[in-house]
Amino acid sequence: MATVDSLPSGAVTPASERLSRPLDSIDIPHKQVKKICCIGAGYVGGPTCAVIAYKCPHITVTIVDLNQARIDAWNSDDLPIYEPGLDEVVKAVRGKNLFFSTDVDTAIKEADLIFVSVNTPTKKSGVGKGFAADLGYVESATRHIAKVAESDKIVVEKSTVPCRTAQSMRKILDSNGKPGARFDILSNPEFLAEGTAIRDLFAPDRVLIGSLDTVNGRAAAASLADVYGNWVPRKQVITMNLWSSELSKLAANALLAQRISSINALSAICEATGADVDEVSYAVGLDSRIGPKFLKASVGFGGSCFQKDILNLVYLSESLHLPDVAEYWRQVVEMNESQKRRFTQHIISSLFNTLTGKRLAVLGFAFKKDTGDTRESAAITLIKYFRQEQAKIAIYDPKVEESQIWYDLAEPGVVDDVTALKKQVTIASSAYEAAEGADAVVICTEWDEFRDTKLDYEKIYATMNKPAFIFDGRLILNQKKLEKIGFKVECIGRSRLEESFE
Numbered sequence: 302m303a304t305v306d307s308l309p310s311g312a313v314t315p316a317s318e319r320l321s322r323p324l325d326s327i328d329i330p331h332k333q334v335k336k337i338c339c340i341g342a343g344y345v346g347g348p349t350c351a352v353i354a355y356k357c358p359h360i361t362v363t364i365v366d367l368n369q370a371r372i373d374a375w376n377s378d379d380l381p382i383y384e385p386g387l388d389e390v391v392k393a394v395r396g397k398n399l400f401f402s403t404d405v406d407t408a409i410k411e412a413d414l415i416f417v418s419v420n421t422p423t424k425k426s427g428v429g430k431g432f433a434a435d436l437g438y439v440e441s442a443t444r445h446i447a448k449v450a451e452s453d454k455i456v457v458e459k460s461t462v463p464c465r466t467a468q469s470m471r472k473i474l475d476s477n478g479k480p481g482a483r484f485d486i487l488s489n490p491e492f493l494a495e496g497t498a499i500r501d502l503f504a505p506d507r508v509l510i511g512s513l514d515t516v517n518g519r520a521a522a523a524s525l526a527d528v529y530g531n532w533v534p535r536k537q538v539i540t541m542n543l544w545s546s547e548l549s550k551l552a553a554n555a556l557l558a559q560r561i562s563s564i565n566a567l568s569a570i571c572e573a574t575g576a577d578v579d580e581v582s583y584a585v586g587l588d589s590r591i592g593p594k595f596l597k598a599s600v601g602f603g604g605s606c607f608q609k610d611i612l613n614l615v616y617l618s619e620s621l622h623l624p625d626v627a628e629y630w631r632q633v634v635e636m637n638e639s640q641k642r643r644f645t646q647h648i649i650s651s652l653f654n655t656l657t658g659k660r661l662a663v664l665g666f667a668f669k670k671d672t673g674d675t676r677e678s679a680a681i682t683l684i685k686y687f688r689q690e691q692a693k694i695a696i697y698d699p700k701v702e703e704s705q706i707w708y709d710l711a712e713p714g715v716v717d718d719v720t721a722l723k724k725q726v727t728i729a730s731s732a733y734e735a736a737e738g739a740d741a742v743v744i745c746t747e748w749d750e751f752r753d754t755k756l757d758y759e760k761i762y763a764t765m766n767k768p769a770f771i772f773d774g775r776l777i778l779n780q781k782k783l784e785k786i787g788f789k790v791e792c793i794g795r796s797r798l799e800e801s802f803e
């Protein structure tokens with residue numbers, strides 16, 4: 302098989318050969334990784350490195366964090382993250398070859414390979430405010446490595462970062478590291494989705510490893526590939542240049558989010574014409590060039606990454622003097638905001654043009670099902686809109702902690718907001734409790750337990766004000782079945798013009 306090195310320039314080869322550097326072709330010696338340190342015990346560092354420990358019993362994995370409470374939780378029976386299958390993985394290996402600690406220095410010193418898996422939020426102030434990624438945590442973790450490391454280390458960017466961040470890390474390491482300690486930097490972006498993290502990590506579509514095209518760079522990539530090789534088929538471990546790898550992560554998230562904004566834009570047309578967005582998704586998804594995934598219309602995408610990573614791409618494009626490109630990607634986020642406004646407007650007009658004093662039962666607060674994560678959840682924005690309309694809101698979510706809901710809804714810096722908030726908002730312990738006396742149920746998260754096959758909607762209907770409305774922001778309900786009970790059902794991407802010629 303041809304490698305990048307052996308290709309004459311301009312040669313045309315199949316994409317898989319042209320774009321990746323097949324690891325089998327590497328015959329240079331490379332180090333076998335025995336000890337791994339992961340800096341950052343969050344949604345990515347925790348599950349990712351727990352799975353590495355689980356799949357590689359011969360490797361010792363230590364996950365470190367500055368946050369003592371988070372580490373204590375990882376060492377307890379009540380893990381800091383809800384993720385199906387995570388408990389079993391952690392319990393199987395914790396204390397054997399998986400350790401959680403705040404002793405960052407020792408873990409760095411002992412490791413052959415260090416994952417940097419810290420947060421990279423959108424900047425809140427300064428140059429690039431609201432768009433650029435705040436790389437402060439990546440820089441501080443990198444400086445920590447430089448200060449403490451006494452031997453050669455492979456340093457792996459696991460965090461999602463702007464293109465060419467590896468260059469900055471390299472400069473910091475080279476100019477601050479101890480003499481005799483060499484650092485090889487790799488990009489290894491993570492593609493897991495919350496709620497399916499363990500499944501995604503056990504059987505990833507691909508593992509991406511970016512490295513410099515040097516002997517040391519390739520050897521480092523081969524060392525990391527060996528780690529994944531313990532359970533991921535070699536052909537799914539793709540190697541490429543560092544900058545392609547960094548950009549591929551932003552590109553993947555941007556394209557996924559773009560599909561959701563595209564189907565949500567179509568949902569608005571469906572509502573105005575009598576087309577049904579689920580039928581449209583199904584029809585276009587059967588085209589093998591388009592495919593069926595990520596075409597579910599919704600109240601809008603949430604989660605810690607889609608918006609952040611697209612805004613990061615917008616900022617990168619602007620920095621590169623590509624305003625049209627920046628505008629193109631900005632529109633994906635704008636469409637997402639528009640979907641939330643449109644859904645709210647539909648609720649207001651259906652409820653006779655006022656929400657003042659009306660009771661809304663919000664079912665679901667997490668940004669998607671099977672996670673307790675609420676970062677950028679559409680529910681937060683919708684509830685803020687409902688509050689502005691003076692509605693009374695009862696929220697139920699099966700996994701989100703009550704304290705997290707109050708934290709997300711409070712307006713930072715607004716005096717007495719919590720008192721005002723608690724006059725308008727209550728947190729219920731079940732969907733039934735939330736819906737009692739409500740004028741409308743609003744489905745914000747697609748939890749399975751909200752489906753009409755799981756919840757007793759007749760019981761809910763009996764306790765609600767009439768007419769009793771349901772607004773299905775996730776398209777999980779059988780509209781006809783609920784209408785038979787007596788509900789007025791309004792769904793994203795569907796209208797009452799259905800099948801009528803009038």
Ligand SMILES: NC(=O)C1=CN([C@@H]2O[C@H](COP(=O)(O)OP(=O)(O)OC[C@H]3O[C@@H](n4cnc5c(N)ncnc54)[C@H](O)[C@@H]3O)[C@@H](O)[C@H]2O)C=CC1
Binds near residue numbers: 365366491493
């Ligand atoms: N959440 C997700 O599903 C995914 C996230 N990512 C990316 O992975 C990165 C991490 O994301 P999350 O795990 O969600 O963030 P997180 O906020 O849950 O975890 C980051 C952790 O890093 C710790 N930390 C920060 N600086 C540190 C330092 N200098 N030393 C030790 N610990 C430090 C923080 O205390 C925190 O616990 C981000 O760049 C994100 O974009 C990528 C794929 C999926």
Ligand SMILES: O=C(O)[C@H]1O[C@H](OP(=O)(O)OP(=O)(O)OC[C@H]2O[C@@H](n3ccc(=O)[nH]c3=O)[C@H](O)[C@@H]2O)[C@H](O)[C@@H](O)[C@@H]1O
Binds near residue numbers: 495554
């Ligand atoms: O970089 C990241 O953080 C991760 O971001 C997403 O994962 P995640 O945000 O955890 O969850 P998704 O399943 O992508 O859902 C994101 C949002 O889009 C919504 N969504 C998803 C799919 C769909 O068809 N419609 C839709 O509205 C979800 O409800 C959710 O609010 C990507 O899917 C992961 O590959 C990536 O690693």
